[in-house]
Amino acid sequence: MYEKLLETIDERVDDLVTLTTDLIRFPTINPPGDAYRPCAEYIGARLKKRGFGVEYIRAEGSPGDTDRYPRMNVVARFDGRTPGPTVHFNSHIDVVEAGEGWTVAPFAGVVKDGRVYGRGACDMKGGLAASITAAEAFMDVYPDFPGAIEISGTADEESGGFGGVAYLAGKGYFSKPKVDHVIIPEPLNKDRICLGHRGVWWAEIETKGEIAHGSMPFLGDCAVRHMGAVLEAFEKDLFPALDAKQTRMPVVPDGARRSTMNINSIHGGQTDDFRPGLPSPNVPDWCRLTIDRRFLLEEKIGEVKSEVTAILDRLKRDRPKFDYDIRDIMEVQPLMTERDAPVVSAVAQGIREVFDREPDYVISPGTYDQKHVSRIGHLHDCIAYGPGILDLAHRPDEWVGIADMVESAKVMAIGLNLLLRGPSAR
Ligand SMILES: [Zn+2]
Numbered sequence: 001m002y003e004k005l006l007e008t009i010d011e012r013v014d015d016l017v018t019l020t021t022d023l024i025r026f027p028t029i030n031p032p033g034d035a036y037r038p039c040a041e042y043i044g045a046r047l048k049k050r051g052f053g054v055e056y057i058r059a060e061g062s063p064g065d066t067d068r069y070p071r072m073n074v075v076a077r078f079d080g081r082t083p084g085p086t087v088h089f090n091s092h093i094d095v096v097e098a099g100e101g102w103t104v105a106p107f108a109g110v111v112k113d114g115r116v117y118g119r120g121a122c123d124m125k126g127g128l129a130a131s132i133t134a135a136e137a138f139m140d141v142y143p144d145f146p147g148a149i150e151i152s153g154t155a156d157e158e159s160g161g162f163g164g165v166a167y168l169a170g171k172g173y174f175s176k177p178k179v180d181h182v183i184i185p186e187p188l189n190k191d192r193i194c195l196g197h198r199g200v201w202w203a204e205i206e207t208k209g210e211i212a213h214g215s216m217p218f219l220g221d222c223a224v225r226h227m228g229a230v231l232e233a234f235e236k237d238l239f240p241a242l243d244a245k246q247t248r249m250p251v252v253p254d255g256a257r258r259s260t261m262n263i264n265s266i267h268g269g270q271t272d273d274f275r276p277g278l279p280s281p282n283v284p285d286w287c288r289l290t291i292d293r294r295f296l297l298e299e300k301i302g303e304v305k306s307e308v309t310a311i312l313d314r315l316k317r318d319r320p321k322f323d324y325d326i327r328d329i330m331e332v333q334p335l336m337t338e339r340d341a342p343v344v345s346a347v348a349q350g351i352r353e354v355f356d357r358e359p360d361y362v363i364s365p366g367t368y369d370q371k372h373v374s375r376i377g378h379l380h381d382c383i384a385y386g387p388g389i390l391d392l393a394h395r396p397d398e399w400v401g402i403a404d405m406v407e408s409a410k411v412m413a414i415g416l417n418l419l420l421r422g423p424s425a426r
Helices: 003-011 013-024 036-049 121-141 165-170 223-243 301-318 342-355 370-375 402-420
Strands: 053-058 072-079 082-092 110-112 115-117 146-154 181-184 192-197 199-208 260-268 286-295 324-332 360-364 382-384 399-401
Touching: 003 013, 003 121, 003 402, 013 036, 013 110, 013 115, 013 121, 013 402, 036 053, 036 072, 036 121, 036 146, 072 165, 082 121, 082 402, 115 121, 115 402, 121 146, 121 399, 121 402, 146 165, 146 402, 165 370, 181 342, 181 370, 181 402, 192 342, 192 370, 199 223, 199 301, 223 260, 223 286, 223 301, 286 301, 301 324, 342 382, 342 402, 370 382, 399 402
Parallel strands: 082 146, 082 181, 181 382, 192 360
Antiparallel strands: 053 072, 072 146, 110 115, 115 399, 192 382, 199 286, 199 324, 260 286
């Protein structure tokens, strides 16, 4: 079957671990976006040695891009002997801050009990290392392969991806004919394929009031009480309606397999900075609420918005002096690559070969860089697949299992073989 390919990966486990620990030792914390350049150059230097053409692309003018913190990206490409499709592995190189509660140094790349520990171990430097190992083993075992392999390390995924995949997609790096299939090795577990994510709508609602002396509130109009009416209407009418909206999208965890809305923040009237003094007595003339609505393939963004504005308009009709503004902050469309798409079929077959079982197909509750590949690059043959346990991401003592990295490198290598050399080639 794939003995030679799988053996080659097994033989390289020490190199895979070294690669992972080296990557963890770059403290690519975002924000502010530290150490992107040396980390990108490390990846580029390694792949250049293997014959890849390497480009460094700084996302000039993207949010947070400065000479101190350049938004550095690396894209490496290796063209096979003959023309054919291109498979692109995309990993973000940024990590979130370490935070408290660690029992190992978060940027030391500690190896212990079959695991590599460190911030970014599972999210997602372990996945990046596994994809490099998979590509190199595939190239060595099948040197005459057709098509091309690309590997990128990109900035800023944790802060929205604007200085990373969104920027590159805007320059044509994630579109046909340059690229045909994209695998993002995010930590979704080694036997699961992530097909996409729910949609997002963030908005800010403001209710209006009229300032007056707090001892005579009847002379003013309290914006916070108006917002209270909004919240009451949400509790009574909106949240139960959202709970009832189930989806065919296989979102994990189960609780996210429906529409949800979080209230991110609420502020009204005076700010908190009167402390340690005392506030002066005022009727608040404004109150602002931010909402984070996650929606489904079965919903249209227009309907999602009008569910909320219908409630606000009803209050405007029925509640004396009620007035509001609403402002969009961000929207992302829901995405789901179909199960019969080429990249899904290829990785699914890799999972069957390595684990002797059917893969689980999942949808992420939150978004990741696939949104930019789809919306800006118009490339829809894209999934997330990689080693590591999603629940460990962003937590203290984050780790990735060495055996998990090896196994998912095998799945990726078999996927590469199917996408580039075809189902009959072994
Ligand atoms: Zn990630």
